[in-house]
Amino acid sequence: MSEFDLISRYFTTRFPQRADVNLGIGDDAAICTVPSGMQLVTSIDTLVAGVHFPLITKPEDIGYKALAVNLSDMAAMGATPVWMTLALTCPEVDAIWLQKFSQGLLELAQANQVSLIGGDTTRGPLTITIQIAGLVPSNTALKRSGAKPGDSIYVTGTIGDAGLGLAAINQQITLSKSAQEYTISRLNRPTPRLQEGQLLRGIANSAIDISDGLIADLGHILAASNVGASLQIDKLPLSKPLRESVSNETALELALNAGDDYELCFTTDLSTILPDISCTYIGKIEADLGLRCLTKQGDIFSPKTHGYQHFN
Amino acid sequence: MSEFDLISRYFTTRFPQRADVNLGIGDDAAICTVPSGMQLVTSIDTLVAGVHFPLITKPEDIGYKALAVNLSDMAAMGATPVWMTLALTCPEVDAIWLQKFSQGLLELAQANQVSLIGGDTTRGPLTITIQIAGLVPSNTALKRSGAKPGDSIYVTGTIGDAGLGLAAINQQITLSKSAQEYTISRLNRPTPRLQEGQLLRGIANSAIDISDGLIADLGHILAASNVGASLQIDKLPLSKPLRESVSNETALELALNAGDDYELCFTTDLSTILPDISCTYIGKIEADLGLRCLTKQGDIFSPKTHGYQHFN
Numbered sequence: 308m309s310e311f312d313l314i315s316r317y318f319t320t321r322f323p324q325r326a327d328v329n330l331g332i333g334d335d336a337a338i339c340t341v342p343s344g345m346q347l348v349t350s351i352d353t354l355v356a357g358v359h360f361p362l363i364t365k366p367e368d369i370g371y372k373a374l375a376v377n378l379s380d381m382a383a384m385g386a387t388p389v390w391m392t393l394a395l396t397c398p399e400v401d402a403i404w405l406q407k408f409s410q411g412l413l414e415l416a417q418a419n420q421v422s423l424i425g426g427d428t429t430r431g432p433l434t435i436t437i438q439i440a441g442l443v444p445s446n447t448a449l450k451r452s453g454a455k456p457g458d459s460i461y462v463t464g465t466i467g468d469a470g471l472g473l474a475a476i477n478q479q480i481t482l483s484k485s486a487q488e489y490t491i492s493r494l495n496r497p498t499p500r501l502q503e504g505q506l507l508r509g510i511a512n513s514a515i516d517i518s519d520g521l522i523a524d525l526g527h528i529l530a531a532s533n534v535g536a537s538l539q540i541d542k543l544p545l546s547k548p549l550r551e552s553v554s555n556e557t558a559l560e561l562a563l564n565a566g567d568d569y570e571l572c573f574t575t576d577l578s579t580i581l582p583d584i585s586c587t588y589i590g591k592i593e594a595d596l597g598l599r600c601l602t603k604q605g606d607i608f609s610p611k612t613h614g615y616q617h618f619n
Numbered sequence: 620m621s622e623f624d625l626i627s628r629y630f631t632t633r634f635p636q637r638a639d640v641n642l643g644i645g646d647d648a649a650i651c652t653v654p655s656g657m658q659l660v661t662s663i664d665t666l667v668a669g670v671h672f673p674l675i676t677k678p679e680d681i682g683y684k685a686l687a688v689n690l691s692d693m694a695a696m697g698a699t700p701v702w703m704t705l706a707l708t709c710p711e712v713d714a715i716w717l718q719k720f721s722q723g724l725l726e727l728a729q730a731n732q733v734s735l736i737g738g739d740t741t742r743g744p745l746t747i748t749i750q751i752a753g754l755v756p757s758n759t760a761l762k763r764s765g766a767k768p769g770d771s772i773y774v775t776g777t778i779g780d781a782g783l784g785l786a787a788i789n790q791q792i793t794l795s796k797s798a799q800e801y802t803i804s805r806l807n808r809p810t811p812r813l814q815e816g817q818l819l820r821g822i823a824n825s826a827i828d829i830s831d832g833l834i835a836d837l838g839h840i841l842a843a844s845n846v847g848a849s850l851q852i853d854k855l856p857l858s859k860p861l862r863e864s865v866s867n868e869t870a871l872e873l874a875l876n877a878g879d880d881y882e883l884c885f886t887t888d889l890s891t892i893l894p895d896i897s898c899t900y901i902g903k904i905e906a907d908l909g910l911r912c913l914t915k916q917g918d919i920f921s922p923k924t925h926g927y928q929h930f931n
Binding site for chain 2: 329330333334335336337338339340341343346347348349350351352353354355356357358359380381383384386390392393394396424425426427429430431432434436438439440441443445448450451452514515516531
């Protein structure tokens, strides 16, 4: 058996098995059944070493995060993840690295009963591409395009934490031990808000996950829905470690512009019947195009940076 | 608009639109409908520059081949390709390169009415991952695992051509102009045998596409089916350019061990009702495990190499 086969076997046997997978890894393609009344929801995300995660990131965290960012896309659609494929490009066959990487991936796959139905392993610079497939009852998926003037805007959890963790890793700031552990955990092991997304079907008019920063990602909702918004920046949900580690202004900059938190941002006109999820009201959708960040006093707040962009 | 957005727009608008794509590129995920009575067939393949194609390969050929190898997996399953996602990692935004790459991809997508439903564009060493989705009537997909003793073994088209083209590019051999053009075209622009695969549903007991070489890929059928085989090497379908460019022994080595031809290899016990496809009988499935290559005189032929393996 070649190393090539060994790797494949390594990933195949331990992942959750599902009855809707008719033929899993080991043929030219996998065969799956989508139940009638359900739509297929798919997304693909690539993580490149040194671009999407620091080179010093532990392999188990890389494996975890590679799946987490894809699950987060399912959360943003209100879908239930079911199957994944993995295209792993790595410079060499390092058994220990692969064991740890697959362990992190497996942990999150098991927690969400996601089957690994296919993959490709190639030699090259470390790059991880995962495609996730989910299911959603027909015509109930959350989209970016449904925000309406008058909608309230919410975010789940807290934002800005992952950005602070990255700054700590990049030695731009020194944190207390507990703040460092918390924020780096938020960066490396984001929690995809799957249950929240599913509970928001029929409630939210629009939704997105925050991968590039609140301003950038809310901006996608605004563009897709052809609306504007006012954000009340004093309402932004900031964690205690974030508030205690940096100035209020820096905390706001991170909350508005740092990515990688993978919280959901959604809009709704049904605030009175919101499901029981941890979320915070942060502003209103308006007919006037553009995004206005307002202080408690009603002044315009102009953040310095505008989210992470590749190829800058 | 950022370069990031520009790239995305570049790929979105020109690809075939399909009625079964309910939401295409531009949200957190795509939404598609699988018709009842059909199963979803998916496969993922990565091409790394310098590993899966020579660095000098034209971008339009890279785009074409990246989809072709995935369509070939659909062919091997007897599936009809419908949707694709593209994860493109490239070192820089080179508009001309991207235009040519997308042109090659588009050409084959249009010919097969495949929608591009999602993607991710990241900065890094040139790596192209495509996931293809296809549909097949439930329980009719071709698999590797159904070969039975007594089955006849067939291959479509001719084999060994792409290997000769690669040898020419690597300056291991000098070919006539016409032979060079033909074999490099076979390497860079393989024809996925989609129609053949679909016609073989209900006829073939097993099938695979030849990406790593006949011996390696037929070996996968034998392993999955727990059978053996005898090949009659004088029956191998060799093209005129291959036969005229190298010795008979080299031609056989290439036909048996070079990959990248993307022809189908299949087995059947229904040779008398084979559909009207271009294919050649090359041997028999046997109960005795292992693969025996036999000359016309019945002697054992031992090829020198055993297919392409990564990480060698």
